[in-house]
Amino acid sequence: MLKIRSLTKTFFPGTPNEVRALRGIDLDLADGCFAAIIGTNGSGKSTLLNAVAGTFLPDTGTLELDGHTITDWPEHRRATLVGRVFQNPFAGTAAEMSIAENIVLATRRGQPRGLGFALSHKTRDEIADRIRSLKMGLEDRLENPIGTLSGGQRQALTLLMATWLRPKLLLLDEHTAALDPKSAAQVAVLTKEIVTREKLTALMVTHSMQQAVQLPDRIIMMHHGNIVEDYSGERRARVRTDDLMHAFDRVRRRDLFDSTVAETVLPQYA
């Protein structure tokens, strides 16, 4: 479904602030696979997600999704194939517009929008029905500005919007990180539910080891702009939170090791 080939991105090239955020990523995501990306801060996991979403264009490499080469597609065009939920609960909705109006936007994601009346009674009923399935009591508040809702409620609605039209790929960028623990758990459960029911292909960045172990079919660990671990199939089934923590330690130690080795070894060659 998603095919990433030797993708690189360097921010601020040629300056002291140069960041080699992606250093040749190769990744294949099978149809219907739900993968999580974990990694230390600055490992490039969010950058990878944004590269797929089209927030910026990569320096080199190719992106292929559902048979389309989307490497050069601008962000809004990729939205025809991709549904997104952001880390910031306020980023995915327009605060002053009503719940119904926000959702009606998602019913035309990536499709031409004409001069038809946006909120017909039929659409409104359909929206109420699907919001009822969230069991948050929001179906009676369709006319309220979405800005009056809590972060958790907004994130649940953003998730609903991202999957209203079945996306070829669902991108979740630490979408529970900014929520209180209870809402975070709620949204995590909802995510699993929707992804499983709709058999979605999804890529989720997360900082929560617990989430990484519970939700996805596959766990990818990134470090310094590279993929360093990839748990899938049999290996994924056996992995526990501790294993992931050890993997983190391992890459960190290797960092440390590299520099110490360099120090001890270099004088001998000098």
Added chain:
Amino acid sequence: MTLVIGAFTIGFILSLLALGMLISFRIQRYCDITVDGSITLGASTAAVLLVHGWSPWAATLVACLAGSAAGAVTGLLHTKFRIQELLSGILTMTALYSINLRVMGRSNVPLLDVPTLADGPEKLLRKLAGGAEALNVAGWAVPTRDLAMLLTVFVAVAAVAIALRFFLLTHLGTIIRAAGENAQMARAQGADDKRMLVFGLAVSNALVALAGAMLAQYQGFADVQMGIGMMVWGLASIIIGEALTGKCSPGMAIVGAIMGTILFRLLIAIALRWGLDPNDLKLVTAAFVFAALVLPSWFGRLGRRIFGGRHA
């Protein structure tokens, strides 16, 4: 009475300006200074075409198209060439000053004995009133010509307001509103927010130019200076309108902008009647907008202090 009729007529004409600015300033949250130039562009284009014997309808339509082109240029300067929001408006506005002089060939075009949009309604009124030069409105004799003009601009504003309200509730209108509030979200829903901005500014400035075209026909001249300060006037109208109807739905915002403009014009008419020097008008308006922007939060703080912070 003439004063009131005049205030209403100018009020309705400038409502079109306020509605245009409602799109750019409020819906798209884009501080568009092009307005000062595009209202003059509308006036000068319409005036020159009228002098050359065009029909008022065609002249007004071309004026709108010219205005939308000006708005699109500002939008493209901002989106394609990444010039700051304010600066792109200023560039277009400055360029328009010369363009307006080019269009008119001089700094002022009088419209004497040329047909205007009000001719049709005037004929109709005369037929209804049996050819009277003046009509009795609440005990006052009002020239038929003035009434016809008022009727014309009222119909124009009503048509624009209704069309705008329905447009904002369509699929396209909804995504334009969303893009103004949260561009990131609009992109994630597959909308090209930059194209939306250019389109919105084009529509906005078309309405502003329409106001200019009608203003020229009402005043009987187009002048290269007439646009100066118009943006602040429009802003004042929008702020009054928001105080009257609140910011809730697009429909109420539209009604508010129209009511705000008319109330503002009535206040100005009264102030002028009381002896306010017309030269001070723009200073007073600027002071008013300042007060409207600053006072609400100031009063809020004062209120909290008095009521012991219960509303904090």
